[in-house]
Amino acid sequence: MADNPNTNEVPVPPTDAERSVRSCRYCIVGCGYEVYKWPVGEEGSPSADENALEIDYPGGYGEWPSPNMHQIIKEDGQEYHVLFVPDDDYPVNEGGSHSIRGGTQAQSLYTPNNEDYDDRLEQPKIRIGGDLVPVDWETAIEAWARATEIATDGGSDPNGYGQKLFFYQFVENTFAGTKLCFDVIGSPNWGGHNRPALTPECPGMVNAGLSEWSYAYEDAAEADTMVIAGADPKENQDVIFSKWIDEQGDPDIVFIDPRRKFTANYAENNGGIHLQVDEATDPILLNAIARHIVDQGWHDEEFIDEWVMSDRETIDEEGWYQEEFGMTPEEYYDLLDDSRYDPENAAETTGVPADDIRTAAELIAQPDADETNTLFMLEKGLIWGWSHENTGAMANLALITGSLGRPGTGITRGGGHQEGFWTPGVEGDVIAERSTQTFDGENVDDVTIPPNTVERVRNGEISHWHVIGNDPARQSYATQDLRNALRERTGGPQPQTADIDEIERAFRERIENGGMVLTHQELYPNTTTQFADIVLPARAVESGEGGDYHRWNGERRFRQYQGFMDGPAGAKEDWEIFSLMGQRLGADDMDWDGPREIFTEICEEHAGAGGEHSLQGIADAAAANDVTPAEYMETVEDGVQMPTYEEGGEVQGTPRVHAPDGEREVTDHRFHTSTGEAILQRVDWDRVVDPDEGLTIGDVYDRLSPEGDEIWVTNGRLQHLWQNMYTHQRLEYIQKRFKRNVLQLHPVDAEERGIEAGDLVEVVNGDVFDLRGENTEGSFTAVAYVVDEDDAIQGQPVPEGVAYTYWLYPEQVNNDINPAYLDPANPNPGYKYGKGEIRRLGESEVKDEMSFKPMNVAPE
Known part of the structure; x- marks a missing residue:
């Protein structure tokens, strides 16, 4: 194997290096990148006419890739260099701008070089006698299918199955996953990775x-x-x-x-x-x-x-x-x-x-x-x-x-x-026909709404929970209470051998006694994996494994992400896993050859003509050029802003939605209502959220607010880190800034509790709120981040009475203390409204290794 590439030197790609285009795998901005791949030993020359970058090295500022943009992978016994380079010509980050997250994408690739990533899931597993043991794909899919059949009473009661699927993935995978849930199984129990029901975030x-x-x-x-x-x-x-x-x-x-x-x-x-x-x-x-x-x-x-x-x-x-x-x-x-x-x-x-x-x-x-x-x-x-x-x-x-x-x-x-969420279009009918969750308001009564899947897991209505690409045991609300429920509901009879009839026997006995089977489809093990009965390894298509995929960024710029590597041999792309599941349950329209075929189906049958995310222009332009939609998107390297339309055989985009009449090519109405007029919203502190108790938003605020020695504990992101750190917890270059989760405290709050910067503290909420009157408790630990008053030259980052923490730091996740309050009309969780008492545990091991200087100093 070649030397680990984390050195101060980066090889230059030869002129014939394989080039792929894609956007950054991380944040919503969607910066463009060019990815070069070529065999080790066939490097290019510093001369511009002898390298793929067409730059004379040593070149000028910004023309050289960082060592963190380089990695060596191995496929079929051959080693390859892979180099990520910000695309100077891409409209989003023209000039080569990029974040620290995007600039380190190469470091998370699947490779024997990367020992920090050796926990990657590479083969299906089933929990036998308490331990997850490797099995073949046929056994794993059959076990999933039998668990689904038991949970849904042979398909007659689809409410027994629940799915928790990523929003952030690609249209090909989310379409296949939602088709499985809503169309094949017919269950209304669907939740996104960050919320428990199919409801709008805004x-x-x-x-x-x-x-x-x-x-x-x-x-x-x-x-x-x-x-x-x-x-x-x-x-x-x-x-x-x-x-x-x-x-x-x-x-x-x-x-x-x-x-x-x-x-x-x-x-x-x-x-x-x-x-x-x-x-x-x-x-x-x-x-x-x-x-x-x-x-x-x-x-x-x-x-x-x-x-x-x-x-x-x-x-x-x-x-x-x-x-x-x-x-x-x-x-x-x-x-x-x-x-x-x-x-x-x-x-x-x-x-x-x-x-x-x-x-x-x-x-x-x-x-x-x-x-x-x-x-x-x-x-x-x-x-x-x-x-x-x-x-x-x-x-x-x-x-x-x-x-x-x-x-x-x-x-x-x-x-x-x-974003890459796409559905088969039947979900509305399925929810209307099969959801048992309703809303009563001041003006309407008994309205059917999408069900809260997390509550259905807690109360026993879901008997087979299929979790894909997320970690609800840590990423939901009141997660300490949820883990207790998962531990109880998955803790029943377990199969003692990998014989499929023995697996079915144990699953049936557990479900018939109020338990649950949990299937986890993921890249790396996480907290939810600890409760899983079936573990299915997926390929990291967002990292370039597998085929070509599509999704959009924060200005609705829809782009093809071209695959360039295989990933673990025993893993499968998510669409393929869903395809095997659907076919096993009898679906005759899920036998796709690959993601490109799924994209063709989306464009030809579900393009959403007239909607703000319409892909109709791609479908029409592909037809005009006698190519498939995916083949056409290969030629649209700058992407195209949805909604799309076709003109002169080429796809055209829409820079901004809600333009006045006469300035729009696609949407019939300026605003998304029957008349095209927008509707002002009742936003009232006195809005009643529980008609039975007469409970208002203001009343809930009073119940959520800190009392006694408690303070607010809110949460969010930190610039260097990404989401639940599923890659960054394995990357020392990123993690060295925040080796543990931090809790920002005002010096007055810290002094009152005998805490100083670098101390290990515990946050305890003994009254984690919900609307059922079944309050629980939760806690997490973190390292106190206290800025000395002399250093706070532009003010303290947090006011007195408020603490701030990173929201999904592994093993120190603040969601354990967050309330189980969800608005009954639109069940989005109140993740931001945590509270708790804070106590010092002692000095942390990183007290002398981390900086606790202010992070809020801006140029004047």
């Missing part, structure tokens, strides 16, 4: 008729004001911040966040403002801003008259959600007249000074400008809180200021991962 936006991803990246450069709430492009979407906001743009930023982060100081240093809102009070703050805009007459009455639905009866006809939460403009103005939303009163609740509320309103509404060019960005800080209130309040602000559909405007999620 319900207030979606039900207002707005897209979650409506803008083009260039709008961040063209905006006069940018409102960033519960999001942080500097921390999580590096290139959006560095290239489109800082380098090419100059917006006045209204940054809404409980913490004084780098972006908060950057905003204040560059003409903007930081609204340091008290935890969980965002709806009141956003309504107070809206009230001041309306009171001053800064709202866009012409836009509202033309584009906002004003007839009560028409709103009610849009659907139950709009009947329950939609408002006419007059009803909305009446709501804002509530004294709670007067800036002076709102200041007392939110902690944001009234003058700052008024200043923010003026920056957003831009009363002295000819037209309002404000861009709104939100993400998990709002989504994973009061999901309807927060996202609806942002939608309302965009609507009343008319900040939609023009350059420099829009409303969008900041996003985490890229």
Whole structure:
């Protein structure tokens, strides 16, 4: 085997090196990369005409790849160099911009060189006599099928099967997975990797008729004001911040966040403002801003008259959600007249000074400008809180200021991962016919809604849980309680041999006694694997293993990711696993040859013509050129922004959604309602969330709030790390900055508890809340990150009474303390609203190895 490539030298690819194009496997930005692969021993020359990069080395700044962009893999006995190079010409990161995450992609490739990745799942396993033992694929698929047949009573009761599937994957894999769940099995019990039901992440936006991803990246450069709430492009979407906001743009930023982060100081240093809102009070703050805009007459009455639905009866006809939460403009103005939303009163609740509320309103509404060019960005800080209130309040602000559909405007999620969710289109009927979960509101009763799969696992309704590409034992809410339930429900009879009839016997006995079978389809073992009965190894298609796939980024730029390596011989691509499962259950339309054939089916039968994610233009352009859709996408190296259309035999894209009539080629309506008019949302602290008890949002806030020695413990990302660190926990270069999870504390809170920077602390929540009155407890440990007052030159990163931690650090996951409160109308968890008592355990082993200097110092 060649020497480990982690040296200061990087080989140069020869002119005939295999070249593939793809985007970064990590965040939503989707920076472009070129991947070069060539046999070891056949390196190119430093001369530009003798290497694939066409650069004369030693070259200039930015023209040389880092050692972290290089890896050596082995396939069929041959060693190959693999080099990831940022694509200078790709529109997203033109000039070669990239993040630390993207720049280290090569280090996570499957290779004998990488001992840190030697726990990769490489062969199917079944738990026999308490231990996971290797089996063949035929046995594993048959065991899965028999568990499904037992759980669904031979298919007559599909509710016994539940699926928890990735949103972040590619359309080929998610289409195959959802087809298996909804079409073949017919179960309504589907949850995404980060939430337990098939519900929108931004319900207030979606039900207002707005897209979650409506803008083009260039709008961040063209905006006069940018409102960033519960999001942080500097921390999580590096290139959006560095290239489109800082380098090419100059917006006045209204940054809404409980913490004084780098972006908060950057905003204040560059003409903007930081609204340091008290935890969980965002709806009141956003309504107070809206009230001041309306009171001053800064709202866009012409836009509202033309584009906002004003007839009560028409709103009610849009659907139950709009009947329950939609408002006419007059009803909305009446709501804002509530004294709670007067800036002076709102200041007392939110902690944001009234003058700052008024200043923010003026920056957003831009009363002295000819037209309002404000861009709104939100993400998990709002989504994973009061999901309807927060996202609806942002939608309302965009609507009343008319900040939609023009350059420099829009409303969008900041996003985490890229998107590739696609379904066969039958899920709505399946949920309507088979879900037993309902919603009762103030205006509607007994409405069928998508079921909460996590609760169904807890209460025994799901007897076979199929988890794909995620770790719900750590990534759900109140996860300590969930692990206890998983331990109990999977702890029954186990097979004693790998004989399929013995496996079926044990599964049947367990299920008939209230237990559950768990199948885990993954790359690496994680916490959920500890409870799994069947483990199925998948290929890492996001790393380039297998065939060619498609997904889109934060400006809906749809692109082909070209595969360039095999991965473990015993693993299979997810679509292939779903195909084997579907065929075993009798499906006659899942015998695909590969992901390209699935993509053809999607484009020809489910392209979504007229929708904001329409691929119709790709299908039509492929047909016009007499090639398959995947073959056509090979020629579209820059990707194409959805919705797509065809013109002159070439696919065309849509830079921004919600453009005015006459400026759109695809969507029939400017906004996603029957009339094309948007709908203002009722965002009210007094909204009743439990009609039986008369419980309101404000009441739930009181129950979630810290008491006694408790403080708020909120969570989020850190720039270097990615999600649950499924790759980064194995990469020393990344992990050395944060060798353990951290808990940011204000010095006053730390001193009161005898804690100093580098101490190991435990956070305990003895009252993890839910709406069933079955409160539990949870805890996790972390290393205290306390910034000395002398070093806090631009303020403390967290205020008194609030602690902050990374949300999915392995073995130190704060979800154990997070409440099991989910909005009954739209069951998105309140991951952000944790609390707990904090106590010192002693000094940590990294106390003298980690830096505890401030991370929030921005240039002035």
